[in-house]
Amino acid sequence: MSVPEYQDHGPLQITSSLNLDNLVGKSVIVTGGASGLGKAYAQVFAKAGAYVTIGDFNEKAGKETVAEIAGNVQFVKCDVRNWDDQVRMFEAAVSSSPHKSCDVVIANAGIVGADDLYQLQDPSLPPVKPDLRIIEINLIGMVYTTKLALHYFRRQRLVPERDRCLILKASVAAYVDQPGSPQQWGIRGLMRNLRRTAWKESIRVNLVAPWFVRTPILDQGIQDFLDGKGVGFATVDDACTAMLKIASDTTVNGRAIGIVHRKEAPEGYMDLDRDDYKEGDALKEWQEVVLDTALRIVS
Numbered sequence: 001m002s003v004p005e006y007q008d009h010g011p012l013q014i015t016s017s018l019n020l021d022n023l024v025g026k027s028v029i030v031t032g033g034a035s036g037l038g039k040a041y042a043q044v045f046a047k048a049g050a051y052v053t054i055g056d057f058n059e060k061a062g063k064e065t066v067a068e069i070a071g072n073v074q075f076v077k078c079d080v081r082n083w084d085d086q087v088r089m090f091e092a093a094v095s096s097s098p099h100k101s102c103d104v105v106i107a108n109a110g111i112v113g114a115d116d117l118y119q120l121q122d123p124s125l126p127p128v129k130p131d132l133r134i135i136e137i138n139l140i141g142m143v144y145t146t147k148l149a150l151h152y153f154r155r156q157r158l159v160p161e162r163d164r165c166l167i168l169k170a171s172v173a174a175y176v177d178q179p180g181s182p183q184q185w186g187i188r189g190l191m192r193n194l195r196r197t198a199w200k201e202s203i204r205v206n207l208v209a210p211w212f213v214r215t216p217i218l219d220q221g222i223q224d225f226l227d228g229k230g231v232g233f234a235t236v237d238d239a240c241t242a243m244l245k246i247a248s249d250t251t252v253n254g255r256a257i258g259i260v261h262r263k264e265a266p267e268g269y270m271d272l273d274r275d276d277y278k279e280g281d282a283l284k285e286w287q288e289v290v291l292d293t294a295l296r297i298v299s
């Protein structure tokens with residue numbers, strides 16, 4: 001299997017048909033898979049015949065999820081901030097899966113909450129070091145997952161026909177100005193940093209950006225506020241379909257897929273098409289120069 005060189009080839013065309021045959025026997029890691037979207041991803045990938053490893057720091061919910069799914073799934077207690085925990089999760093995925101492999105990695109774990117970076121303190125008092133927990137979980141944790149995904153994917157180079165895919169979870173907040181969410185732009189940056197080079201190892205890298213979805217992460221007060229404004233929610237089911245599409249369609253590389261309300265897209269997900277440069281844009285030309293130069297600087 002070879003992944004085509006990343007090119008600004010325009011948005012992914014969404015069709016309603018999915019062929020999930022190539023997910024059978026695949027080893028899929030889902031971080032944050034004990035609740036909400038991650039739990040639903042674990043369920044649908046297991047149903048499609050994949051072997052799922054859930055990594056989550058909520059042990060009770062993780063074990064309950066495994067009992068609910070029954071078969072084709074294991075739970076590994078893992079705090080994504082902890083490198084050793086993540087190594088254990090990847091090792092468990094490889095050793096327990098039917099082909100001793102690591103094929104699809106969904107970096108999904110995350111939290112929301114007040115971000116210390118933006119809390120204003122009394123300027124007459126000494127400055128207070130911010131608590132950067134959100135960035136540590138949602139961004140640094142994802143960087144660890146990415147580093148390990150590339151490592152374990154590359155071990156499988158000897159089996160070239162085996163597709164490997166990393167899916168980074170961001171948010172629509174990676175495409176709008178939202179105070180308190182620099183990590184979302186960091187995740188978007190991570191996808192764009194990787195998509196023009198990872199294909200050389202036949203590795204696909206994509207991003208999902210959910211709009212608001214009713215899961216435990218959004219407390220009732222926020223849901224009521226959004227309902228009061230008449231804002232429609234995206235759904236867990238459509239997020240699952242989008243994940244299955246990205247994981248099973250080996251032509252999807254370097255795209256950012258928004259999980260959206262159905263009034264925006266009939267399937268509930270769409271290519272956001274905000275990460276490519278149009279013909280004539282100076283950035284398109286600069287991109288080529290920067291890519292050539294960067295490879296000399298960072299290699």
Ligand SMILES: NC(=O)c1ccc[n+]([C@@H]2O[C@H](COP(=O)([O-])OP(=O)(O)OC[C@H]3O[C@@H](n4cnc5c(N)ncnc54)[C@H](O)[C@@H]3O)[C@@H](O)[C@H]2O)c1
Binds near residue numbers: 055211
């Ligand atoms: N629901 C939405 O509206 C929405 C929108 C945009 C993005 N997201 C993102 O989607 C992802 C899934 O969210 P959800 O809506 O299913 O929320 P959720 O709270 O139901 O699930 C998040 C899961 O991540 C786990 N987790 C948190 N910190 C962790 C850590 N340090 N290590 C390991 N696991 C950890 C939690 O235990 C939980 O199981 C999150 O990253 C969230 O930020 C959600």
